[in-house]
Each structure stands twice: as C-alpha cells, then as structure tokens.
Amino acid sequence: MNDRAPAPGGLALIQALVNTLDLESGTDALDTAEGRAPFALAPGTEVTSARELRESLRAACLAHAGHAPHADAPPLGQLLTQAPLLVRISPTDGSASLTPADPAPLLSRVAAAIAEGAAAGTWSRLKACEAPDCHWAYYDRSPAGRSRWCDMGVCGSRAKMRAYRARKSPRP
Numbered sequence: 308m309n310d311r312a313p314a315p316g317g318l319a320l321i322q323a324l325v326n327t328l329d330l331e332s333g334t335d336a337l338d339t340a341e342g343r344a345p346f347a348l349a350p351g352t353e354v355t356s357a358r359e360l361r362e363s364l365r366a367a368c369l370a371h372a373g374h375a376p377h378a379d380a381p382p383l384g385q386l387l388t389q390a391p392l393l394v395r396i397s398p399t400d401g402s403a404s405l406t407p408a409d410p411a412p413l414l415s416r417v418a419a420a421i422a423e424g425a426a427a428g429t430w431s432r433l434k435a436c437e438a439p440d441c442h443w444a445y446y447d448r449s450p451a452g453r454s455r456w457c458d459m460g461v462c463g464s465r466a467k468m469r470a471y472r473a474r475k476s477p478r479p
Contacts, residue, residue, distance in 0.1 A: 314446035317420025318433050320346075324357070324417070325365050325435070325444035337361075346413050357413055360386055364417070368435035368444050372454075377435075377442055390418035 313319040323345060327336040336342025337354050348357055363383040366376035390412065392405040405422040407415030424430030432447045434454065447454040 311445050312448070314433050314444075315429055316427065317416070317423045318429060318446065320420050321364055321417055321424075321433060322444045322446065324361050324413070325368060327361060328358075330442055331440045347411070348413060353413070360414060360417060365435055365442055365444065368433055369437075369442065371431050372434040372437060372447075374435070374437055377439070386414065387418045387421070390415040392418055392422055 314322040327342055328334070335358075337346075337348065337357060340350075343350070343354065343357075346357060348354055359381060362378060362380040363386055366378075366380045367383050369375065369377060391408040392415075393408050395404050395406050396402070397404075405419060405426075407419045409415055410419075421430055424433065429446075432452060433444060434447050435442045435444050445454070
C-alpha cells in the first residue's frame with residue numbers, strides 16, 4: 308500500500324501479518340499459499356488463528372495511534388498467554404533476551420517480536436493508518452511520533468481533501 312521502510316527487527320513480521328488484509332479491496336493474502344508462506348502457515352485452523360491474531364494486532368496498532376479498535380477482536384494479551392517466552396542468557400556477553408519456548412508457531416514469533424520491540428522502545432511506533440478503509444500497519448519514524456496515515460500521498464491526501472471539502476461546502 309505504501310513505500311515506507313519496514314518496521315525494525317521482529318516488528319517487520321507483525322507489520323507484514325497485519326498488512327495481509329487489504330480492507331479497501333477485501334483481498335486477504337492468507338487465502339493463498341504464497342500469502343501464507345512467509346508465516347509458515349498451513350491451511351485450516353492455523354489460518355483462522357492467524358486472522359484472529361492479525362485483527363488483535365491491528366487493534367493494538369490502532370491504539371498506538373490513539374484510535375479505537377476497528378472491529379471486535381480478542382485482547383492481544385489474552386492471545387499471547389498461549390505463547391510462553393523464555394529468558395536466554397548469552398554465554399559470550401551475558402546479555403539477556405526473550406525467545407519463544409516453541410519458535411514454530413506464529414503466535415510465539417509474534418510474542419517474541421513484541422517483547423523485543425517493547426524492550427527497544429519501538430513497539431509503540433508500530434501503528435495503523437487512521438483511514439477507516441485502510442488501517443494498514445506502518446512504522447512511525449517521524450521525530451515526534453505523530454504520523455497519522457500509512458502514506459501521506461494516498462490516505463493523508465484523501466483525508467485532507469475530505470476536510471477541505473467539508474469546510475468549503477455550503478451549510479444548510
């Protein structure tokens with residue numbers, strides 16, 4: 308949808324998952340084998356669970372941007388309880404990191420990415436576009452962290468044009 312650089316680290320996985328659904332066209336990449344491949348998902352219940360996770364992640368990204376959830380979705384924290392993380396200590400430098408107890412499931416990889424982003428202070432910069440027909444996930448690299456749209460040239464322009472027309476239209 309846009310040409311912004313992907314989110315850093317593991318947040319790129321979350322961004323890619325949220326962006327598997329194009330709300331404007333209704334196209335869901337998880338309907339195809341090619342769309343499921345980056346997430347190592349098998350058709351069936353794994354895809355159903357991934358869609359539920361995707362919408363919970365989208366709700367969190369909307370919250371990061373100061374917006375209400377777009378649809379009913381289970382709380383992300385509730386889903387993440389099913390993906391335990393382990394503390395790993397590096398034998399070379401003693402640094403600590405959180406890793407999935409079982410790295411195979413998508414939910415476990417997402418939990419680790421959120422933990423990594425939270426520790427790095429980047430998780431809250433993964434946001435969803437405020438355009439109701441978009442809600443595309445993007446990483447806010449603006450200095451103030453106040454980006455509102457995934458792409459200023461598309462969603463931002465549409466919003467500004469709507470606001471302009473509303474101001475210029477004759478009032479009844």
